[in-house]
Amino acid sequence: NAGVTQTPKFxxxxxxxxxxxxxxxxxxxxxxxxxRQDPGMGLRLIHYSVGAGITDQGEVxxxxxxxxxxxxDFPLRxxxxxxxxxxxxFCASSYGVTGPKGEAFFGQxxxxxxx
Amino acid sequence: xxxVEQSPPDLILQEGANSTLRCNFxxxxxxxxxxxxxxxxxxxxxxxxxxxxxxxxxxxxxTVATExxxxxxxxSSQTTDSGVYxxxxxxxxxxxxxxxxxxxxxxxxx
Numbered sequence: 001n002a003g004v005t006q007t008p009k010f011x012x013x014x015x016x017x018x019x020x021x022x023x024x025x026x027x028x029x030x031x032x033x034x035x036r037q038d039p040g041m042g043l044r045l046i047h048y049s050v051g052a053g054i055t056d057q058g059e060v061x062x063x064x065x066x067x068x069x070x071x072x073d074f075p076l077r078x079x080x081x082x083x084x085x086x087x088x089x090f091c092a093s094s095y096g097v098t099g100p101k102g103e104a105f106f107g108q109x110x111x112x113x114x115x
Numbered sequence: 116x117x118x119v120e121q122s123p124p125d126l127i128l129q130e131g132a133n134s135t136l137r138c139n140f141x142x143x144x145x146x147x148x149x150x151x152x153x154x155x156x157x158x159x160x161x162x163x164x165x166x167x168x169x170x171x172x173x174x175x176x177x178t179v180a181t182e183x184x185x186x187x188x189x190x191s192s193q194t195t196d197s198g199v200y201x202x203x204x205x206x207x208x209x210x211x212x213x214x215x216x217x218x219x220x221x222x223x224x225x
Contacts, residue, residue, distance in 0.1 A: 033211065042217055043203075043213070048211050086164070088156060092213075097205065097209060102158075102163070103146075108157050109158070
């Protein structure tokens with residue numbers, strides 16, 4: 001049971017390049033989400049999904065795209081990287097929202113630098 | 116939206132000392148988690164504690180939902196306890212988004 005797995009752990013991009021951050025979970029969780037962590041800003045929600053085929057925007061969605069074709073995978077796409085997207089990205093998953101199902105588990109993070 | 120405040124923002128402890136970290140939140144919640152972000156950046160689940168008290172080794176947590184606060188106790192601190200401790204609650208009723216506090220940065224010195 002690997003939990004939530006993110007790849008890559010580190011990435012450097014040039015402005016304008018595109019890339020996909022991968023996230024996979026093996027806990028059969030319905031809910032998956034992407035956060036970014038910036039100094040002084042805490043963790044902010046980018047996009048989330050409540051099940052395969054269903055996604056929605058979070059607090060800071062601009063410049064990012066997601067899809068959820070399977071329960072296990074939830075990739076995050078940067079369409080045209082900008083220096084403002086330099087951040088640490090975390091993927092999270094949970095069974096649901098409330099009760100014991102609401103406990104969220106996080107991946108190890110991807111540190112992205114855009115130059 | 117819900118506000119989450121953590122105190123103190125910074126804490127320096129001698130190894131072996133005890134500490135209490137506090138998390139206040141502005142609205143009623145049915146979900147509260149404590150995380151430890153280690154020096155390598157990983158977010159480690161400590162407790163899922165919407166109410167009551169839980170203990171795990173040297174760590175314990177208490178949430179008093181009616182008074183809108185939670186406490187994390189660390190006893191006999193070790194250098195490996197260093198890092199940032201976050202509490203997080205749902206952003207609203209039924210919300211899938213977690214709102215995090217700004218964290219308490221703990222440094223345990225030998």
